[in-house]
Amino acid sequence: MNRFALSVSSAIARITEAALGPYQTAVVRIGFSATWLLFLLREFPHREELYGPGSPWSWDLAQQLIASNSAFTALMWSDGRGWFEVVYALAVLSSILLLLGWRTRTMSVLFMLGVLSLQNRSIFMGDGGDNVLHLMSVYLVFTRCGQVWSLDARRARLARAARARGEHVADRVGPALWGVLGFALVAVTAGGRFDGVDPTVPVIVWAVWLALAVWWIVGRRAKSGEPRILLDVIANIVHNGALFVIMAEACLIYATAGWYKIQGTRWQDGTAVYYPLHLDYFTPWPGLADLLSSSGTMVMLVTYGTVIVQVAFPFTLFNRRVKNVLLAAMMTEHAVIAVVLGLPFFSLAMIAADAVFLPTSLLRRLGGWAARARGRVLARDGRATLPGPRAPENPEPTHASSTV
Amino acid sequence: MDAYGTDSDARHGPDEPGGAPEPTGGPEPAGQDRTADPQDSRPEAAALGPDASAATAAPPPAPGPYPEPRTGVAALSPRYQVGAALALAVVAVVACVHVGMVFLHVAPSNTVTKAHGKAIDDWIYPEFEQNWKLFAPNPLQQNIAVQVRAEVQTKDGELRTTGWYDLSAQDGRAIEGNLLPSHTQQNELRRAWDFFVATHDSTNRSTGLRGTLSETYLRRIVVLRLDRDDAAGKGGAVEQVQVRSRTTNVRPPKWSTEKVSDKPMDRVLPWWPITAADTDGGAE
Numbered sequence: 001m002n003r004f005a006l007s008v009s010s011a012i013a014r015i016t017e018a019a020l021g022p023y024q025t026a027v028v029r030i031g032f033s034a035t036w037l038l039f040l041l042r043e044f045p046h047r048e049e050l051y052g053p054g055s056p057w058s059w060d061l062a063q064q065l066i067a068s069n070s071a072f073t074a075l076m077w078s079d080g081r082g083w084f085e086v087v088y089a090l091a092v093l094s095s096i097l098l099l100l101g102w103r104t105r106t107m108s109v110l111f112m113l114g115v116l117s118l119q120n121r122s123i124f125m126g127d128g129g130d131n132v133l134h135l136m137s138v139y140l141v142f143t144r145c146g147q148v149w150s151l152d153a154r155r156a157r158l159a160r161a162a163r164a165r166g167e168h169v170a171d172r173v174g175p176a177l178w179g180v181l182g183f184a185l186v187a188v189t190a191g192g193r194f195d196g197v198d199p200t201v202p203v204i205v206w207a208v209w210l211a212l213a214v215w216w217i218v219g220r221r222a223k224s225g226e227p228r229i230l231l232d233v234i235a236n237i238v239h240n241g242a243l244f245v246i247m248a249e250a251c252l253i254y255a256t257a258g259w260y261k262i263q264g265t266r267w268q269d270g271t272a273v274y275y276p277l278h279l280d281y282f283t284p285w286p287g288l289a290d291l292l293s294s295s296g297t298m299v300m301l302v303t304y305g306t307v308i309v310q311v312a313f314p315f316t317l318f319n320r321r322v323k324n325v326l327l328a329a330m331m332t333e334h335a336v337i338a339v340v341l342g343l344p345f346f347s348l349a350m351i352a353a354d355a356v357f358l359p360t361s362l363l364r365r366l367g368g369w370a371a372r373a374r375g376r377v378l379a380r381d382g383r384a385t386l387p388g389p390r391a392p393e394n395p396e397p398t399h400a401s402s403t404v
Numbered sequence: 405m406d407a408y409g410t411d412s413d414a415r416h417g418p419d420e421p422g423g424a425p426e427p428t429g430g431p432e433p434a435g436q437d438r439t440a441d442p443q444d445s446r447p448e449a450a451a452l453g454p455d456a457s458a459a460t461a462a463p464p465p466a467p468g469p470y471p472e473p474r475t476g477v478a479a480l481s482p483r484y485q486v487g488a489a490l491a492l493a494v495v496a497v498v499a500c501v502h503v504g505m506v507f508l509h510v511a512p513s514n515t516v517t518k519a520h521g522k523a524i525d526d527w528i529y530p531e532f533e534q535n536w537k538l539f540a541p542n543p544l545q546q547n548i549a550v551q552v553r554a555e556v557q558t559k560d561g562e563l564r565t566t567g568w569y570d571l572s573a574q575d576g577r578a579i580e581g582n583l584l585p586s587h588t589q590q591n592e593l594r595r596a597w598d599f600f601v602a603t604h605d606s607t608n609r610s611t612g613l614r615g616t617l618s619e620t621y622l623r624r625i626v627v628l629r630l631d632r633d634d635a636a637g638k639g640g641a642v643e644q645v646q647v648r649s650r651t652t653n654v655r656p657p658k659w660s661t662e663k664v665s666d667k668p669m670d671r672v673l674p675w676w677p678i679t680a681a682d683t684d685g686g687a688e
Binding site for chain 2: 012013015016017049058064065068071072120124126127131134201226227234240241242244245249252253260262264265271276281282283284293296299344
């Protein structure tokens with residue numbers, strides 16, 4: 001009984017005092033923002049046909065469908081061409097800034113708004129990759145995903161160093177950004193743009209905006225350290241909850257894909273993989289597809305292997321080594337799918353989701369390589385680019401000015 | 405879930421630069437009893453700076469031989485701890501309910517989903533919909549080509565019917581050899597046709613509001629494509645369009661003894677007159 005109480009209190013301590021998986025959440029942030037950014041750039045010539053007012057899925061059609069499902073999309077606020085271009089540009093901009101980790105929390109909200117606005121505008125243009133991106137863009141808002149590998153982390157480090165030298169550090173950009181976006185949010189709400197919209201998105205946006213204000217005020221005004229620590233604890237709890245949801249979501253994706261496949265006769269007779277390789281919509285390289293499916297035994301092994309890996313994956317999380325082997329297998333399979341089935345953005349999104357399970361040691365090593373490579377490119381000391389600070393032992397909310 | 409490699413077998417491995425003491429999996433009070441020799445682990449963690457313990461998702465510095473300034477609930481007075489506990493409870497409940505709802509949403513129809521389908525749908529839609537059955541339970545084994553022909557009024561006022569344009573084949577050619585196929589090539593027509601089929605009965609009658617939407621959508625796509633193919637010719641105008649799907653079985657692998665018909669099956673829709681609403685905006 002005592003032992004049980006101890007484990008509970010230790011678990012509570014663990015999830016309240018640190019935002020777990022700083023490297024994993026950072027790589028998920030980078031992965032999804034990069035996927036969306038590359039997608040938007042690739043589709044730039046097709047943007048009007050996909051999401052614009054003149055799309056075959058016209059603004060009127062979208063409006064009729066959205067009236068029945070009340071999904072959020074800023075593109076329904078106006079059917080003007082100019083507004084569409086602004087939203088598309090902001091979606092690109094927010095994904096760049098989220099990728100770099102500049103004002104990460106704010107950018108994660110704008111990123112979510114961009115993803116939802118475009119995808120909900122034309123839901124029949126998307127595929128599984130868009131679906132996972134859609135979900136993760138919402139979950140990412142709740143994480144402290146800019147703790148490492150971000151401009152926020154760099155700024156926090158520089159600010160700490162400056163304070164250590166006794167300099168006064170003032171952040172003017174943060175409050176200004178908050179003010180501008182708050183003005184927009186109030187205008188949007190007062191203008192009735194959220195009327196009839198499912199409350200999920202408006203609630204998230206308002207909650208983050210208010211939370212940022214509370215964070216800033218408490219960081220400056222609070223006399224004792226306790227209110228700040230409490231906010232830090234709450235941010236950690238929310239982060240860890242979201243991290244749990246992201247991991248569970250990834251497991252559910254694989255479990256769903258795997259368990260439903262088991263019921264399929266083609267997955268049972270070992271020929272399933274052959275068929276997508278011969279669908280006209282998924283064969284950019286017919287010669288390669290033929291080569292890959294030339295041996296019946298190979299196709300059977302890949303077919304069974306795919307199902308086994310997908311079904312088994314959630315259970316392997318309890319064993320580090322097996323989990324890593326399966327993770328490598330799944331990432332490889334997705335990389336192959338990207339080319340062979342012509343699904344690059346779907347595959348990138350899935351790899352980004354898988355990345356939440358990568359071991360910290362590997363991520364740190366990758367971060368080190370990236371830093372050294374950057375250091376060489378910039379021909380200067382790469383030391384400053386080592387993974388940024390997180391300070392579980394430091395009662396100061398070091399993220400006060402950066403990542404709430 | 406112990407997904408970050410915090411198993412004991414990873415301790416102090418050569419590839420574990422952040423090898424702070426780690427628990428064996430469950431949330432044990434691992435900090436003290438695992439680290440038999442605190443001298444061994446302290447400098448290691450210190451050398452890596454304050455982020456070392458977090459990097460390996462290591463256990464919190466449990467009240468052990470080295471009491472440290474604490475964050476988390478332990479650093480709070482009881483009054484504030486109530487707030488933290490409240491937040492913890494709310495987040496735990498919301499996260500678990502959400503995961504449960506998503507699970508029920510993707511699970512096959514069962515006792516619980518039959519009783520509470522409405523509540524699950526209310527939670528999931530519109531923003532948390534999940535669609536992961538790509539290639540499951542069986543991968544699609546047919547190539548479905550969407551084709552269209554048009555009745556065109558030429559410049560001289562003459563009516564002419566064009567041949568069939570195989571729009572899916574055009575998509576296929578655009579995808580072939582393409583490392584980055586566009587959604588306009590890979591998803592637009594394919595999913596519009598799926599949408600049409602899902603919202604119409606076998607006699608092509610619409611089964612609801614979405615059926616009407618899907619007809620307009622499909623019509624706008626084919627009009628756009630016909631326009632790109634310049635089907636109407638100079639000065640001409642498309643008056644009506646007719647869409648058909650031509651379904652061909654993927655031929656079985658050559659190492660298989662299976663036989664399937666290679667005869668295409670057609671589903672021909674009625675002629676649809678074209679109105680201004682089908683051509684406006686025509687995305688280029």
